[in-house]
Every structure is written in structure tokens, then in C-alpha cells.
Amino acid sequence: LLLFAAVAGGALAKGPFAVLFLAIITVTAPAWMQHDRHGWRPWVGWYLKAGLTGLGGGLVALVWALWAAQIGGPQYAEEIFWGQLAGRIVDAFAHQRPFWWYVPMMWVMLLPLVLWSRFWQALLPVNLRDNPRRWLFFFWVLPPFVLLSLSSGKQPHYLLPLFPAVMLLVGYALTRPAISGVEVRAIGPAIMLATLALVALVMPWFSDAYWGELLRGWNML
Numbered sequence: 001l002l003l004f005a006a007v008a009g010g011a012l013a014k015g016p017f018a019v020l021f022l023a024i025i026t027v028t029a030p031a032w033m034q035h036d037r038h039g040w041r042p043w044v045g046w047y048l049k050a051g052l053t054g055l056g057g058g059l060v061a062l063v064w065a066l067w068a069a070q071i072g073g074p075q076y077a078e079e080i081f082w083g084q085l086a087g088r089i090v091d092a093f094a095h096q097r098p099f100w101w102y103v104p105m106m107w108v109m110l111l112p113l114v115l116w117s118r119f120w121q122a123l124l125p126v127n128l129r130d131n132p133r134r135w136l137f138f139f140w141v142l143p144p145f146v147l148l149s150l151s152s153g154k155q156p157h158y159l160l161p162l163f164p165a166v167m168l169l170v171g172y173a174l175t176r177p178a179i180s181g182v183e184v185r186a187i188g189p190a191i192m193l194a195t196l197a198l199v200a201l202v203m204p205w206f207s208d209a210y211w212g213e214l215l216r217g218w219n220m221l
Contacts, residue, residue, distance in 0.1 A: 003050065007057025012064060017151075019054070021161045024143050025136070026050045032135035097154040097217075102145065104199050105156055105217055107192050109163075113170065114192050122173035134172070140165035156217050 003022065010018030030043055113119045141162050148158055 003053045004057045007054050008060040011058060011061035016058075016061075018161075019058070020147060021140070021144050023054070025140055026054075028135070028139040032133050032139060097152075099149050100199055101154050101217070102149050102159065104196055106145075106159065107196065109156065109159060110166065113166070115189060118173040118176075119170060120191070121176060122169050137165050137169050 003026070006022055007019055010022065027047075029046065107114060144162060145159070148154070
């Protein structure tokens with residue numbers, strides 16, 4: 001029921017692209033839940049139920065789209081069935097920004113967590129064999145972040161579905177004993193500064209309009 005509501009609500013609110021976050025976590029469930037179920041046979045039912053649930057949620061959005069297209073006419077129908085998906089991914093009609101745009105935006109959105117050493121201790125060292133559930137964080141955050149970066153249209157709030165995973169990581173960090181030392185405390189600022197420096201090296205290859213788009217994105221935050 002929760003997956004059905006998430007698929008239907010996400011598709012109605014932001015189109016099929018919103019289902020991206022749910023689909024990756026659902027497909028990769030054997031990796032981050034491998035302590036609970038072993039082998040592939042128990043997962044047949046999982047994928048069957050998840051697929052039917054996703055189709056049901058998508059059907060809700062499709063019924064709305066057909067009804068809206070009938071009322072809006074041919075031009076509006078083309079816009080909601082093609083422009084809203086392909087247009088935003090390949091050649092955005094609005095919010096068109098370069099592939100690196102989310103990198104500096106991410107650091108600003110994660111402040112002050114990225115300056116907190118316990119946040120990085122939850123990631124480093126990454127020993128996923130001892131706690132395979134930590135794969136959930138990586139599957140939840142990394143693939144969608146890469147795909148969002150490759151899409152043409154970008155907005156800061158497109159990253160918000162990733163933040164519950166970050167909060168889970170923060171909760172996990174609080175359960176681990178703190179590691180003292182100057183090196184540990186410097187992990188967060190060092191990684192953030194190195195990433196921003198890399199972006200600063202890339203940005204001159206783009207026009208001044210991209211600088212303005214980045215500043216407008218920060219102002220939105």
C-alpha cells in the first residue's frame with residue numbers, strides 16, 4: 001500500500017521521473033536486505049508484487065494524464081506525454097543546467113552535516129560486509145544523483161527525495177562510537193573543499209550564464 005501510494009503520488013506530482021527513486025531501491029533490495037532472505041527464489045514474489053504495485057500506481061497517473069489530455073487538447077497532450085519526460089531529460093525547455101550543477105548545490109544543502117566528523121565516520125571506513133544494510137544508503141543516493149546530473153533540467157528541490165537516506169545515515173552515525181583526532185575532524189571540510197575546487201576548475205569552460213544559474217539555485221535554498 002505504501003509503495004502504491006508513493007508511485008501514484010510521485011507520478012502525479014512530478015511525472016514518471018519521480019518513480020526513479022523508488023524503482024532503484026526496489027530492484028536492489030536483495031543487496032541491502034540479504035541478511036533477511038537468502039537466494040533468489042524468495043525474491044520472485046517480491047518482484048512480482050512490486051511490479052504489480054508499480055503498474056497500479058502508474059495506472060492512476062495514466063488515467064489522470066488521459067483525462068487531462070482530453071480536456072487540454074492535442075498540444076497539451078503532447079506536452080504531458082512527451083515534453084515533460086523526454087524534454088527534461090534530453091533538452092530541457094526550462095532549468096537547463098550543466099552536468100556538474102548538483103555537486104556544489106549538494107554541499108550547500110548538506111550544511112552543516114558535511115562539517116560534522118560523525119557524519120563521515122558513518123561512511124568511512126565503508127565495511128559493507130559487516131552491515132549490508134548500509135547498501136541501502138548508496139543505492140538510494142548514488143544512482144539517482146548520477147541520473148539526475150545527466151538529465152538536462154535541474155532544480156535544487158529535485159534532490160530532496162535523497163535526504164531521508166541522509167538522515168538514516170546520521171542516525172546510524174549516532175549509534176557508533178566517536179573517533180577522536182584532528183584527521184577525522186578534517187575529513188568533511190577536506191572533501192567539501194576538494195569537490196568545490198574541482199567544480200571551480202570546470203566552471204570556466206562554461207558560459208557566464210551557468211554561473212548565474214548556480215547563484216540563483218543557491219538563492220532558492
